[in-house]
Amino acid sequence: MTAASTHPDPSAGLPVCVLGLGLIGGSLLRTLHDAGRSAYGYNRSGETVAAATAAGYRASTDLAATLRQASADNAIVVLATPVTIIDDLLPAIVEHAANCLLTDVISVKQAVAESVARLAPGVRHVGGHPMAGTSQSGWTATDPDLFRDAMWMVTTEDHTDPDDWLAVAAIARSAGAFVVPAAAGAHDRAVAAISHLPHLTAAVTAAVGAGESDLALRLAAGSFRDGTRVAGSAPALQRAMLEANGIALLNVLSETIDRLIAARDELRDKGTVEIVVDDGHRARSAYQQIAGAAPLPITGVTVGEPGWAQELRRQAHQAKVWVG
Amino acid sequence: MTAASTHPDPSAGLPVCVLGLGLIGGSLLRTLHDAGRSAYGYNRSGETVAAATAAGYRASTDLAATLRQASADNAIVVLATPVTIIDDLLPAIVEHAANCLLTDVISVKQAVAESVARLAPGVRHVGGHPMAGTSQSGWTATDPDLFRDAMWMVTTEDHTDPDDWLAVAAIARSAGAFVVPAAAGAHDRAVAAISHLPHLTAAVTAAVGAGESDLALRLAAGSFRDGTRVAGSAPALQRAMLEANGIALLNVLSETIDRLIAARDELRDKGTVEIVVDDGHRARSAYQQIAGAAPLPITGVTVGEPGWAQELRRQAHQAKVWVG
Numbered sequence: 001m002t003a004a005s006t007h008p009d010p011s012a013g014l015p016v017c018v019l020g021l022g023l024i025g026g027s028l029l030r031t032l033h034d035a036g037r038s039a040y041g042y043n044r045s046g047e048t049v050a051a052a053t054a055a056g057y058r059a060s061t062d063l064a065a066t067l068r069q070a071s072a073d074n075a076i077v078v079l080a081t082p083v084t085i086i087d088d089l090l091p092a093i094v095e096h097a098a099n100c101l102l103t104d105v106i107s108v109k110q111a112v113a114e115s116v117a118r119l120a121p122g123v124r125h126v127g128g129h130p131m132a133g134t135s136q137s138g139w140t141a142t143d144p145d146l147f148r149d150a151m152w153m154v155t156t157e158d159h160t161d162p163d164d165w166l167a168v169a170a171i172a173r174s175a176g177a178f179v180v181p182a183a184a185g186a187h188d189r190a191v192a193a194i195s196h197l198p199h200l201t202a203a204v205t206a207a208v209g210a211g212e213s214d215l216a217l218r219l220a221a222g223s224f225r226d227g228t229r230v231a232g233s234a235p236a237l238q239r240a241m242l243e244a245n246g247i248a249l250l251n252v253l254s255e256t257i258d259r260l261i262a263a264r265d266e267l268r269d270k271g272t273v274e275i276v277v278d279d280g281h282r283a284r285s286a287y288q289q290i291a292g293a294a295p296l297p298i299t300g301v302t303v304g305e306p307g308w309a310q311e312l313r314r315q316a317h318q319a320k321v322w323v324g
Numbered sequence: 325m326t327a328a329s330t331h332p333d334p335s336a337g338l339p340v341c342v343l344g345l346g347l348i349g350g351s352l353l354r355t356l357h358d359a360g361r362s363a364y365g366y367n368r369s370g371e372t373v374a375a376a377t378a379a380g381y382r383a384s385t386d387l388a389a390t391l392r393q394a395s396a397d398n399a400i401v402v403l404a405t406p407v408t409i410i411d412d413l414l415p416a417i418v419e420h421a422a423n424c425l426l427t428d429v430i431s432v433k434q435a436v437a438e439s440v441a442r443l444a445p446g447v448r449h450v451g452g453h454p455m456a457g458t459s460q461s462g463w464t465a466t467d468p469d470l471f472r473d474a475m476w477m478v479t480t481e482d483h484t485d486p487d488d489w490l491a492v493a494a495i496a497r498s499a500g501a502f503v504v505p506a507a508a509g510a511h512d513r514a515v516a517a518i519s520h521l522p523h524l525t526a527a528v529t530a531a532v533g534a535g536e537s538d539l540a541l542r543l544a545a546g547s548f549r550d551g552t553r554v555a556g557s558a559p560a561l562q563r564a565m566l567e568a569n570g571i572a573l574l575n576v577l578s579e580t581i582d583r584l585i586a587a588r589d590e591l592r593d594k595g596t597v598e599i600v601v602d603d604g605h606r607a608r609s610a611y612q613q614i615a616g617a618a619p620l621p622i623t624g625v626t627v628g629e630p631g632w633a634q635e636l637r638r639q640a641h642q643a644k645v646w647v648g
Contacts, residue, residue, distance in 0.1 A: 131545040151543050180542060190540035194533040198551040200597065201525045203604020204583045208576050209518040210607035216514035217614045218504060218643040219475050221455040225615065226550040227522040231604035232612065238601045246591055252532050253588045257581060259528045264577045267570055273524065277562045280527020280555035283534035288556065290541045291549065319542040 015039060016171060017070035017100070018078045019089055021048050021059060023133060024105045025080025026142035031175045033057055034144050038073070042066040048139045063089070067096035076167060079104035082240040083111055090119035103128050103168045107191060108244040109155055109184035126168040127155035127184060129191070130177055137234045147175035151295075151321065156181035156312050162304035169322060178295055178321035181312035192248035197256060199238055200249075202231040295321040339363060340495060341394035341424070342402045343413055345372050345383060347457060348429045349404025350466035355499045357381055358468050362397070366390040372463045387413070391420035400491060403428035406564040407435055414443035427452050427492045431515060432568040433479055433508035450492040451479035451508060453515070454501055461558045471499035475619075475645065480505035480636050486628035493646060502619055502645035505636035516572035521580060523562055524573075526555040619645040 015038035018029045025041065029052070032039040040058035043049050052059035060066050070077050077093060077100045079086050086106070093102065102125040106112050109127045116125045132150040134141060152172035154165065169179045182190070206228035209216055230238075242249055263276035298315040301308055312322060339362035342349045349365065353376070356363040364382035367373050376383035384390045394401050401417060401424045403410050410430070417426065426449040430436050433451045440449045456474040458465060476496035478489065493503045506514070530552035533540055554562075566573055587600035622639040625632055636646060 131543050133546060150545065153543060180539070182539060186537075186539060187543075190536055190543050193536035194540045194544040194548040197532060198529050198547040200584070200587055200600060200604075201529045202547070202551055203600050203607075204580055204587070205522050205525045205604075206607035206611065207583060207600075207603040208521060208579050210610045211579075212514055212517035212576070213510075213641060214614065214643040215504070215506060215510060215641050216518045217611050218619070218640070218645070219455050219477060219511075219514050220518040220611060220615065221474065222457060223522040223526070223554040224518040224611070226553050227526055228604070228608050228611065229550050230547040231601075231608040233605075235598075235601050235605045238605075239597055242597045242601070243591075243595060246595055250588065250592055252536070253584065253591070255532050255535075256528055257584050257588060259531060260524070260577065260581050260584065263524055263528070264574065264581060267567075267577070268574055271567060271570055273563055273566045274559075276524060276527050276531075277555075277559050277566070279531045280524075280552070281557075281559045281562075283527075283530035284552050284555040286534045287530065287541050287544060287548070287552065290538065291544065295542070316542070317537060317539045319538040321542070 014167065015070070015073040015075040016078060017041070017066060017073075017075040017097075018080050019063075019066075020079070020081035020085070021052055021139050021142075022080065023137050023141045023146070024130065025078065026052065026139045027144060027146040028078065028080065028105065028130075028171075028175060029057055029059070030142055030144040031147060032171070035174055037174060040066070040069070043139075051139050063092050064096055067092055070100050071097040074100065076101045076103060076171065078171070079106060079112070082106075082237060083108060083244040084240045086112065086115055087119060090115060093123060094120045098123055101126070101164050101167055103171065105130055107195065107241045109153075109187045111244045113155070113184050124161065124164050126160060126164045128168055128172065129153040129187065130172065130175070131195075132177075137237055145176070147172070147177040150177045151180045152177035153180045153182050153187050154322075155184050155187070156309045156316075157183055158309050160309055162308060166303055169324065173324050178323060180321055181298075181309070181316045183313060186313070186317075188245050189248045189251075192245050193252045196242045196245055196249045197252045199230050199233070199242060200253060201256065202228045206231040290319050295319070298322045338491065339394070339397045339399040340402060341365065341390060341397075341399040341421075342404050343387075343390075344403070344405035344409070345376055345463050345466075346404065347461050347465045347470070348454065349402065350376065350463045351468060351470040352402065352404065352429065352495075352499060353381055353383070354466055355468040355471060356495070359498055361498060364390070364393070367463075375463050387416055388420055391416055394424050395421040398424065400425045400427060400495065402495070403430060403436070406430075406561060407432060407568040408564045410436065410439055411443060414439060417447060418444045422447055425450070425488050425491055427495070429454055431519065431565045433477075433511045435568045437479070437508050448485065448488050450484060450488045452492055452496065453477040453511065454496065454499070455519075456501075461561055469500070471496070471501040474501045475504045476501035477504045477506050477511050479508050479511070480633045480640075481507055482633050484633055486632065490627055493648065497648050502647060504645055505622075505633070505640045507637060510637070510641075512569050512572045513575075516569050517576045520566050520569055520573045521576045523554050523557070523566060524577060525580065526552045530555040614643050619643070621645060621647045
């Protein structure tokens with residue numbers, strides 16, 4: 001039996017206030033609004049707010065007024081800006097909406113938790129990270145179906161408040177995503193490996209190809225197109241994401257360099273690429289096995305019972321997901 | 325004015341004999357046959373031949389009989405096996421079909437040219453390489469539309485016979501592809517950069533991700549899925565392709581390692597990934613500019629006129645294509 005069938009969701013009716021209406025925040029505002037939930041947003045760009053308003057959504061360029069509304073509504077506030085911006089937003093949240101539960105959709109979790117602890121220590125916060133995106137950015141790229149069947153990591157520490165956790169997990173479920181419970185540190189190491197590192201290997205693969213010749217780019221087909229796609233994402237957004245997870249990224253980057261040096265030595269000294277190709281094929285097969293099947297649900301744990309967070313994390317490390 | 329409008333294609337009516345009916349060879353047999361051209365094939369696997377025959381194509385497991393038919397037909401013979409197999413096939417071609425024009429669809433060009441010069445020195449040969457594929461292989465993956473709008477490199481050396489060149493280029497055009505003229509060495513350096521290297525970076529990216537945890541693979545989304553796709557190709561085919569282009573691959577692999585080390589040092593010492601991300605973004609933009617627009621045609625050269633091969637190569641280095 002899973003949690004939601006026995007535990008009332010305390011926030012099903014709470015409004016959601018989204019700060020930042022780019023690809024992720026804008027898509028979240030749209031999917032929640034379209035599902036009938038009260039949702040509104042803030043963006044500093046008048047152009048974005050005008051576009052959102054014209055499309056029938058509630059949005060404003062007035063941060064203080066938006067947060068005062070959130071406070072009056074007891075809304076859940078969602079940080080949906082690049083991580084480099086949140087230190088500017090947190091003091092305003094403390095000033096105008098300190099009573100609200102805070103979550104975020106930012107791709108690193110330790111850096112966000114540290115900023116919240118430093119700048120908004122009295123505010124309840126449960127982090128989140130939807131694993132969805134495109135190489136496009138901004139309101140014009142938003143899509144209410146962006147999160148459909150995506151994985152949405154929700155920070156799950158031993159000290160996490162279970163009601164707050166359920167409220168944040170319910171937002172992910174409302175958006176159509178599966179919930180992946182994890183500690184902030186484990187999340188950051190995982191995304192360094194499967195998201196941040198692929199940005200660097202894509203960037204370097206693109207640079208070597210383009211450096212060869214226009215003939216090479218003319219001959220480029222599927223392997224180059226797919227292997228370099230994320231290098232096309234906005235550089236400022238890539239930098240903000242990768243640099244906020246520097247230590248975990250350094251570790252996987254060093255491992256990547258070691259593996260490529262081993263491949264070069266194998267090719268130079270023995271004329272083969274057997275080990276690197278076989279290792280890569282085995283790894284891709286493991287990924288396809290996990291990604292290709294419907295995710296298995298976490299079972300046998302009720303959020304809030306003793307040891308719930310540890311048990312959710314344990315099952316998530318077996319690639320299971322929480323479905324409420 | 326382009327070549328085909330003034331130069332009669334001497335081989336429009338010649339049959340085509342395809343040796344090897346995997347993804348590339350099988351797709352070629354299907355597209356030529358479906359277009360009404362006489363085409364037949366050989367494969368050593370009875371299962372593949374039975375599947376091709378059942379689908380209405382002419383195929384045989386008898387190499388000698390197939391080549392004797394090609395000789396009687398004055399067919400163009402296409403080597404469509406992994407490069408590791410051709411040394412076994414070339415003596416049979418010399419024995420049974422030495423009069424036929426030979427081409428190939430193999431992903432390296434210098435190694436093939438050397439094998440032909442060594443084992444079939446009297447046989448006319450113009451190499452080719454269609455830049456198309458999927459991570460699937462074998463007859464069941466074949467698709468007559470595989471080459472539609474793809475780039476098909478045709479070896480273009482100073483000593484290449486113009487009639488033979490036109491006959492091979494006409495096959496590419498019949499399959500729906502654009503023709504990219506290049507010298508074998510330039511081709512091999514280009515595909516090392518934009519095809520073979522991406523296989524290695526995909527393999528290593530996959531291995532690092534899978535090595536982290538099942539949680540990481542569960543969180544993996546678009547950047548990992550696309551960036552590791554080609555690591556799922558059959559390992560034996562990847563090895564045959566990469567190892568036959570070892571020297572060119574070593575060069576781009578070393579450059580890749582140097583760039584990743586520079587990125588690691590930048591991240592460790594300055595906390596940024598600015599240079600690597602900006603370089604990658606610029607490179608991806610250059611690729612998209614070339615790949616995103618309809619290719620410009622090579623103009624002002626007639627195949628066979630003095631200096632034709634050099635002029636075709638010169639324009640191909642500007643990313644132009646030959647359209648006949």
